Amino acid sequence: GVLAEASGDEDFMCAVCLNNMERHEEIRRLTNCSHIFHRECVDKWLDHGQNACPLCRSPFLSDDIGT
Secondary structure (H helix, E strand, C coil): CCEEEEECCCCCECCCCCCECCCCCEEEEECCCCCEEEHHHHHHHHHCCCCECCCCCCECCHHHHCC
């Protein structure tokens, strides 16, 4: 799939909201490019019909998003 669950154990910044990721926050790693975002941020991105990584614009494959 496009998304992989992870925990915010490392010091990363979400490129969508520009906030640091904290240990207790849910994050997602995109499987096509391995970029990481807050779960809520990338879910909203996908809900708005975006079909590429918000950071590098690497396209999601239709098989990856279940369409």
